[in-house]
Amino acid sequence: MVYQLNNVSVHYANQVALQNVSCTIQEGKWISVIGQTGAGKSTFVKVLKGLLPSVDGDYWIDQEPIPRDAKGQLKVVPDIGYVFQYPEHQCFETSVYKELAFAPKLHGYSQQQITKSIEKILPQVGLSEELLPLAPFQLSGGQLRRVAIASVLMMDPKLLILDEPTAGLDPVSRTALLQLLKHWQQQDNRTILFVSHQMNDVAEYSDEVMVFHEGYLRGHYATSTLFLEQTQLLAKLGLSLPEPVQLLKLVEELSGQKIKVASCREQDIIDKVWPIWHTRSC
Ligand SMILES: Nc1ncnc2c1ncn2[C@@H]1O[C@H](COP(=O)(O)OP(=O)(O)OP(=O)(O)O)[C@@H](O)[C@H]1O
Numbered sequence: 390m391v392y393q394l395n396n397v398s399v400h401y402a403n404q405v406a407l408q409n410v411s412c413t414i415q416e417g418k419w420i421s422v423i424g425q426t427g428a429g430k431s432t433f434v435k436v437l438k439g440l441l442p443s444v445d446g447d448y449w450i451d452q453e454p455i456p457r458d459a460k461g462q463l464k465v466v467p468d469i470g471y472v473f474q475y476p477e478h479q480c481f482e483t484s485v486y487k488e489l490a491f492a493p494k495l496h497g498y499s500q501q502q503i504t505k506s507i508e509k510i511l512p513q514v515g516l517s518e519e520l521l522p523l524a525p526f527q528l529s530g531g532q533l534r535r536v537a538i539a540s541v542l543m544m545d546p547k548l549l550i551l552d553e554p555t556a557g558l559d560p561v562s563r564t565a566l567l568q569l570l571k572h573w574q575q576q577d578n579r580t581i582l583f584v585s586h587q588m589n590d591v592a593e594y595s596d597e598v599m600v601f602h603e604g605y606l607r608g609h610y611a612t613s614t615l616f617l618e619q620t621q622l623l624a625k626l627g628l629s630l631p632e633p634v635q636l637l638k639l640v641e642e643l644s645g646q647k648i649k650v651a652s653c654r655e656q657d658i659i660d661k662v663w664p665i666w667h668t669r670s671c
Pocket of ligand 1: 401402404405425427429430431432433
């Protein structure tokens with residue numbers, strides 16, 4: 390599926406949150422959405438899900454305008470999965486099982502279909518069946534976040550929106566969750582829109598990055614192009630470089646040579662930087 394916005398703007402009372410945003414989201418990609426606090430990232434992803442009824446501009450999915458009600462307000466797009474920034478805002482059932490079964494029941498899935506989906510999804514998000522009878526408040530923050538993601542995956546969305554899904558997780562849980570999500574995205578050519586302030590994660594997992602600033606979309610780049618070639622833009626917008634890229638720049642400066650890397654991913658940078666550092670040629 391292809392999602393297209395043309396000249397989309399959003400106002401909250403007197404505040405302009407999104408200004409004339411035009412973009413195309415192609416399927417099968419991990420696309421990160423970055424920008425400083427208040428840049429318009431959450432507003433942008435809410436527009437895609439159809440959570441903000443009052444939106445100026447055009448929105449098409451596969452070249453079809455998305456439905457509006459009689460007052461011209463956008464409707465929620467059911468095929469898009471949306472995981473909220475705070476899982477406690479999303480999980481309201483009395484057990485993990487009920488949480489996972491909630492949306493499928495609403496859509497008329499049989500008990501057998503629900504059980505089959507739960508058996509498939511739990512390992513995909515790294516959760517054990519032993520958690521099914523527990524109440525959400527009995528879970529750790531990381532487990533609750535996985536339940537929130539699992540409940541959205543139960544409806545098998547082609548596009549999954551994650552608004553800062555790793556906030557508050559320790560580094561090991563964060564890496565585990567991101568790897569699970571990457572695996573899910575790469576199966577079946579799915580799409581992830583990942584709102585994040587964590588530049589290391591953005592550099593490591595994304596295919597593309599959209600950069601927001603003061604409500605404007607300032608660029609939509611291949612990840613390595615952004616972090617290796619658009620460093621002045623990032624500095625101007627007050628956004629930091631991922632740590633591996635900072636290391637690359639430091640070694641380039643000390644050695645006085647330009648180092649060609651395959652991508653901005655950590656391992657690709659280490660592979661090139663380590664031999665130069667090791668031979669003390671910088
Ligand atoms: N419900 C609302 N009512 C009024 N103003 C809002 C509302 N939601 C967001 N805004 C304003 O719109 C602008 C964009 O907010 P948005 O939440 O999209 O930014 P963001 O880039 O996601 O920020 P953060 O990284 O802090 O989550 C901000 O100035 C914010 O204060």
